[in-house]
Amino acid sequence: MSESRQILSPCLLFCISSVFVFSSADDLLSAEVTDTAARKAMKKATDYFTSQVSTEGGYLWKYSQDLKDREGENQAPASRVWVQPPGTPSVGEAYLKAYQKTGEPSLLNAAKAAAYALVNGQLKSGGWNYYIDFEDRKSYQYRVNGGGPKARNTTTLDDNTTQSAVQFLIQIDQELKFQDESIHEATMYALNALLKAQYPNGGWPQRFDSAPDPKEYPVIKANYPESWPREFPKKKYLNYYTLNDNLIEDLVGVMFLAHHVYQDERYRRAALKAGDFIILAQMPVPQPAWAQQYNSQMQPAWARKFEPPSVTGGESQGIIKTLMQIYIYSGDKKYLKPIPPALAYLKKSELPSGKLARFYELKTNRPLYFTRKYQLTYQDNDLPTHYSFIINSSVDSLESRYRRLLDDSPEKLASMRFPTRRVRLTPSLTAKAKSAIESLNSQGAWIKQGDLKASGKENLRTIDTRVFIQNLTTLADFVAAKQKD
Template sequence: MSEMRRILRKSLLFGIGSVFLLSLTDDVPGAEVTEAAARKAMQQATNYFTSQVSTEGGYLWKYSQDLKDREGENRAPASRIWVQPPGTPSVGEAFLRAYQQTGEPYLLAAAKAAAMALVNGQLKSGGWNYYIDFADRKAYQYRVNGGGPKARNTTTLDDNTTQAALHFLILLDQELKFQDEPIHEATMYALNALLKAQYPNGGWPQRFDSPPDPEDYPVIKANYPDSWSREFPKKKYLDYYTFNDN
């Protein structure tokens, strides 16, 4: 193992186990943190996250110490996980990166559990909503056990939501050599949906539930109007070409 790889591996170990390591060294000022201690702390942290914190393999943003108060961008019931970062994709990718540096099987299992939470919350439109609620599946057109044609089916690119989920799934799919069928299928489904949702000029909307009609979005030279209102026009902007958070 090269010196740089060794340093990177130890840095990652120390980062993931930091909360537990603080408790281990609080009473021993100046105590050296060894790789063995970091590995032990990382496993403790992972076991706690997967057995006590996660919902169906997924995660929110914040939890109180007793886990009674749970939040994503807002308060959430125990049945809900968040896709928008720093939710499920962020935690899953941390597990994956730790596995790639250590080879510990329990970390890969945790990453796969997070990925399956996303697979089970993928919409028929191809991407993801800000959150997934496992107790309210009929309200959304999830690809797996979702609601009917009148249920919500809007993929959001706002706040890096679908992009973060897809980025994590792509990395994990590659790590698994494209052999995990549900994860690979969800990854390709999302990629194809994003390509179909792309406008003729190369941009994307903030949200979509179906591919755009090219006739409605002709490619024209960029320009500014001679004048424009300084007040919000109160129009729906979800299908506008969007730069923010995309």
């Protein structure tokens, strides 16, 4: 895609209905909530969100009611939209799924506009930054009207940023039957970049701007360092093998989805290769679980000043889920073998409260914490409030799921890969739809009392994309269920 190409604008497409499975239930509330009322509310909310809230088809996280204050994770000018959830891909996917349930053309239009926003914010490295700016085009190497070689060109996999964008683009590309050239080409470009960024051992970095040099990343098993610094060393960690914030879980999901939609074996191989990395990354006894990140020698290493080399009670639980998902897709039981020792270790590591520490000291397994001044400590009485150093344990539910998987047939596993969501007309759904309709204001906005943390403003009337997504989804579910009632 050339740099001289103009920024795309949304266009119309014929609506294509999708098939869902429903059942009905008698409910007095259904007499008060009609299909027509729900459709009108969706149309009104979508018109307002696309015409007043959106910037070039994209979205932030929160806005003041007058739209003067805007923010994603940080404050944002009117020219900026967010990619990191619950930003543009999250809203776009909500539009797309609502369209598939209802066939309303305006929803497909809105989904396409969100997709075009992502196309116009894609970096030459293949993915996305946390946000896209439609005025400051020269500070980033956007593929469409971007800056030169010295401009920023770093794809981020942190916080499901690029993964959420690719997931949405794959789905809308499929809905459009791969006929929209710009969307299809951007999706293929992103997927190819993710394949190139994968390390020889199957891991991925937190961020990248080019493919790794295989010579610098030997394929070896995880091991304990002889020693590690107790104070934050301020070293760069963005190229470390990263499990933090479910990064690899999100990437595995994207690769399996890509394989499902495009039937290209490269994506399946990438997902399985990630599973092989997870097996390599399991720490030896006495702590057979996982770290948040590893250096090139496969040793746990520092990331941010509150993320020390350690075995993590948090991401380890997500990794167990990922291994089960890889098994569901592949049927290969080697991906289940790491799970029993990891579950036993995590169960033994639970705190007296039944919860888990986020970090456990290497080898000793003592819980690690930080003071508010970011001093490493064994005490949990002076914790910073922005980060979860003590987390819930899901060990029992993970073990139950693991045991069920052992008994599932190949046919049952196949049915679990991409299951059809069943939407039923229940009293609860009807009540939620009624509430969504009644809470929509005269402009077409859902207003919520809340804070704009990045702006330092509290107790405002706000427009929250998460509220919009939830209410739009509820109304679409209601309409779809009523159609089958």
